[in-house]
Amino acid sequence: VVVGLGDTGVLTAARLARRFDVVGISPKPGLVSGQELGPRLAQTAWWSRYYRIGFDRLKKLDGVRTVHGEVRQVAPERQEVHLVTASGQEVVESFDALVIASGVSNGFWRRGVVQDPASVDADVAGVAESISEAGALAVVGGGATGVSVAYNVARHHPGKAVHLFHSGAEVLPSYHPRVRQRIASELERVGVHRHPEHRAQLPADGAPTALTSGPIAWSTGQEPFSADVALWAVGRVTPHTSFLPAEMLDDQGFVRVDEHLRVPGYLGVFAVGDVAATDPNRSSARNWGFKVVVKNVMAFARGRDKSLKVFEAPQHRWGSVLGMQPDGIIIFSPTGRAFRVPRWLAQPLFFDAITMGVIYGGVRRP
Ligand SMILES: Cc1cc2nc3c(=O)[nH]c(=O)nc-3n(C[C@H](O)[C@H](O)[C@H](O)COP(=O)(O)OP(=O)(O)OC[C@H]3O[C@@H](n4cnc5c(N)ncnc54)[C@H](O)[C@@H]3O)c2cc1C
Numbered sequence: 001v002v003v004g005l006g007d008t009g010v011l012t013a014a015r016l017a018r019r020f021d022v023v024g025i026s027p028k029p030g031l032v033s034g035q036e037l038g039p040r041l042a043q044t045a046w047w048s049r050y051y052r053i054g055f056d057r058l059k060k061l062d063g064v065r066t067v068h069g070e071v072r073q074v075a076p077e078r079q080e081v082h083l084v085t086a087s088g089q090e091v092v093e094s095f096d097a098l099v100i101a102s103g104v105s106n107g108f109w110r111r112g113v114v115q116d117p118a119s120v121d122a123d124v125a126g127v128a129e130s131i132s133e134a135g136a137l138a139v140v141g142g143g144a145t146g147v148s149v150a151y152n153v154a155r156h157h158p159g160k161a162v163h164l165f166h167s168g169a170e171v172l173p174s175y176h177p178r179v180r181q182r183i184a185s186e187l188e189r190v191g192v193h194r195h196p197e198h199r200a201q202l203p204a205d206g207a208p209t210a211l212t213s214g215p216i217a218w219s220t221g222q223e224p225f226s227a228d229v230a231l232w233a234v235g236r237v238t239p240h241t242s243f244l245p246a247e248m249l250d251d252q253g254f255v256r257v258d259e260h261l262r263v264p265g266y267l268g269v270f271a272v273g274d275v276a277a278t279d280p281n282r283s284s285a286r287n288w289g290f291k292v293v294v295k296n297v298m299a300f301a302r303g304r305d306k307s308l309k310v311f312e313a314p315q316h317r318w319g320s321v322l323g324m325q326p327d328g329i330i331i332f333s334p335t336g337r338a339f340r341v342p343r344w345l346a347q348p349l350f351f352d353a354i355t356m357g358v359i360y361g362g363v364r365r366p
Helices: 007-016 037-042 044-051 059-063 117-133 144-156 177-189 289-302 343-359
Strands: 022-026 030-032 052-054 064-075 080-085 090-094 098-100 136-140 161-165 193-195 229-232 269-271 329-332 338-341
Touching: 007 022, 007 059, 007 098, 007 289, 030 117, 037 044, 037 117, 037 144, 044 052, 044 117, 044 343, 052 117, 059 064, 064 090, 117 229, 136 144, 144 161, 144 177, 177 193, 177 329, 177 338, 269 289, 329 343, 338 343
Parallel strands: 022 064, 098 269, 136 161, 136 229, 161 193
Antiparallel strands: 030 052, 064 080, 080 090, 329 338
């Protein structure tokens, strides 16, 4: 059983289905990727083509029984997963091996709730429209998500005032210093107004999970700031783990794993992706954790501990930050080197051939 069919769950389930009977449980009716919020809001049609894909379109998922629903409880001693389907039915799935890939909540764009396709569409379109109609946008948070939104909105909505507030002197704290510098100059180039050393006062109930419109107050002493619309990307992620025994979790509620992505003390239980407490950046999603977990589930099934793979994470985050643009995509290596690949090459190579063809193993037309 694979709990959660997001970016890592889909890849894990698809590969395990070559050898095993796999059940994948997902509150969404298809892959609704948590990646690339900026393109999602400012280049929605392009984003949807690659990041929102019905499960029936993913060829390698043909061998996976997908269940549209939400897991409510995992009972490891009985090897059972208890869930409620989208139509309200209570169902129990038994497992020999369990992979937890339920990700995290992070603002309005990554929620664990059950949704049908119309509701996913309404979510994606509604926020993009609100931002498109606003004269001025404030983005709070200088991590990858905040930077991606500020850049994409400024670039694709010329004339809109975009303000990016971040608490440190620089953006992208967990990236290599070279990446921070490059991104700062890219933000400047598209006219984003950057406001360093601004730490927002969060409402008592936590960071807003919807767009807001009131003034934003700062605990760093500056005057409150008002924009037509504010988007909060302050990195307060909440792991989707309320359905798991507390002993499986670390102090922050993420799933404890060893170097083989096994949950210590629970034979046959694995975790991968943003929910798994692997390294300080919890980066197994982007660092091919699904390959490690697939190998290790196979090793477990064969009773071969010696062939277990080790998950290793680079110190710095890497990959794309700004997403695809009219002139191509910038990819950063873990050592901070930047490679700009022109769009005429990047789109057919990275997105159509590598992501859709190789990583997903073929995607049917909608
Ligand atoms: C190939 C690849 C390349 C990447 N490249 C980049 C990059 O260049 N730059 C970058 O910043 N990041 C990149 N990422 C990483 C990305 O930003 C996130 O880390 C990734 O989206 C997290 O995936 P996930 O599967 O852990 O979570 P999610 O994609 O959020 O999936 C979790 C799923 O679990 C579901 N769920 C929640 N609760 C339950 C429940 N109770 N029962 C059942 N299901 C539940 C959720 O609804 C969701 O569908 C990449 C990831 C991959 C796989």
